[in-house]
Amino acid sequence: MLFSPAITRLVDVFRRLPGIGPKTALRLVFFVLSMEKEEVEEMARALVDAKRRVKHCARCRNLTEQDICSVCRDERRDQSLLCVVQEPRDMMVIEKTGQFKGLYFILHGALSPVEGFGPEELKIPDLLQLMKTGGVKEVIIATNPNVEGDATAFYIAGAARPLGIMVSRIGFGLPVGGDLEYADELTMTRALEGRREI
Amino acid sequence: MLFSPAITRLVDVFRRLPGIGPKTALRLVFFVLSMEKEEVEEMARALVDAKRRVKHCARCRNLTEQDICSVCRDERRDQSLLCVVQEPRDMMVIEKTGQFKGLYFILHGALSPVEGFGPEELKIPDLLQLMKTGGVKEVIIATNPNVEGDATAFYIAGAARPLGIMVSRIGFGLPVGGDLEYADELTMTRALEGRREI
Numbered sequence: 001m002l003f004s005p006a007i008t009r010l011v012d013v014f015r016r017l018p019g020i021g022p023k024t025a026l027r028l029v030f031f032v033l034s035m036e037k038e039e040v041e042e043m044a045r046a047l048v049d050a051k052r053r054v055k056h057c058a059r060c061r062n063l064t065e066q067d068i069c070s071v072c073r074d075e076r077r078d079q080s081l082l083c084v085v086q087e088p089r090d091m092m093v094i095e096k097t098g099q100f101k102g103l104y105f106i107l108h109g110a111l112s113p114v115e116g117f118g119p120e121e122l123k124i125p126d127l128l129q130l131m132k133t134g135g136v137k138e139v140i141i142a143t144n145p146n147v148e149g150d151a152t153a154f155y156i157a158g159a160a161r162p163l164g165i166m167v168s169r170i171g172f173g174l175p176v177g178g179d180l181e182y183a184d185e186l187t188m189t190r191a192l193e194g195r196r197e198i
Numbered sequence: 199m200l201f202s203p204a205i206t207r208l209v210d211v212f213r214r215l216p217g218i219g220p221k222t223a224l225r226l227v228f229f230v231l232s233m234e235k236e237e238v239e240e241m242a243r244a245l246v247d248a249k250r251r252v253k254h255c256a257r258c259r260n261l262t263e264q265d266i267c268s269v270c271r272d273e274r275r276d277q278s279l280l281c282v283v284q285e286p287r288d289m290m291v292i293e294k295t296g297q298f299k300g301l302y303f304i305l306h307g308a309l310s311p312v313e314g315f316g317p318e319e320l321k322i323p324d325l326l327q328l329m330k331t332g333g334v335k336e337v338i339i340a341t342n343p344n345v346e347g348d349a350t351a352f353y354i355a356g357a358a359r360p361l362g363i364m365v366s367r368i369g370f371g372l373p374v375g376g377d378l379e380y381a382d383e384l385t386m387t388r389a390l391e392g393r394r395e396i
Contacts, residue, residue, distance in 0.1 A: 004262055007252060019225070030286060032249065040245055040246060040249040041249075043214075043245055044245045046211040047238055048238060049204050049207070049208075050207070050231065051231060054202055054204055063202065063228075063231060064202055065204060066202075087228070089228060
């Protein structure tokens with residue numbers, strides 16, 4: 001064996017992270033070993049602290065260190081408008097546009113019978129409760145444009161409509177700046193379906 | 199601010215690692231937060247443990263948890279043959295060939311006046327001491343084929359020759375399986391210089 005147990009163990013730990021293969025893991029380990037001891041200890045503390053402190057917002061399930069996150073506490077935001085996303089990073093993408101002034105609900109996943117993700121796992125009952133009692137008038141569903149995201153969108157839409165809530169899903173089509181020539185058939189189909197009068 | 203301080207801090211910590219930009223760092227943070235608490239704590243411990251336990255072999259400066267590494271302690275290896283590399287990962291690449299049965303010396307860098315890396319920083323005096331007293335008869339220099347690696351190779355060769363040690367450098371040329379068409383001029387020049395009678 002070429003490397004010591006402590007190195008092998010750290011390589012294994014890095015390999016658990018998404019997108020990190022054996023070569024990258026080894027490169028990261030060599031880098032960590034070249035760092036100052038204090039820096040490595042700070043890194044370890046940041047990991048444990050983040051995991052210990054960060055929890056889900058009791059209202060929207062965004063990641064936060066408080067009971068209710070800063071987005072939900074912001075009284076300037078429109079309480080009647082709710083955007084449903086799969087992951088916290090999706091919420092971030094929408095926030096970056098600066099165009100959405102409502103609140104969010106984060107599913108932390110999508111319906112997937114294969115992976116055993118049903119409505120209970122996604123806390124869809126909590127979402128329904130929020131739609132019933134939170135003064136929500138419009139729901140924008142921003143799940144991913146794939147089988148799981150589609151199924152999740154239809155499920156939520158079916159539950160929201162009887163409550164008299166307007167339900168929409170974000171538009172699909174050609175990405176801005178994209179080239180028609182390189183569009184796949186599914187995207188092109190969605191773009192045709194989503195055509196708007198000009 | 200969209201994210202909590204503990205998240206921002208962990209993003210910053212991940213961004214210090216090589217090849218990890220802001221987007222990848224955020225993806226890693228979301229993944230860490232989805233891990234079990236025990237797993238995150240294990241990751242933190244692995245970091246601190248590796249940094250605390252792993253040191254440089256007193257002889258070759260390979261990474262090891264002992265005073266002398268397992269390669270240097272292996273009595274079947276040829277003590278008279280020494281391969282000089284820049285980094286521990288370079289040593290690993292050579293070990294993988296299974297062709298080299300001598301010992302190593304790891305410089306942990308290359309001569310670079312710009313970055314303030316002189317012979318002292320690379321512990322080249324230790325290398326010279328080893329060449330003088332360690333029964334070394336042949337040195338193979340396997341520094342990188344770039345300006346710093348070339349300068350380092352010439353410096354070591356100049357110091358080794360007066361000791362009556364045979365000095366060589368690994369061959370440069372076309373990579374096996376590579377295509378002549380895509381070779382750059384420098385590689386092609388080196389390949390021509392390194393031609394061998396068949």
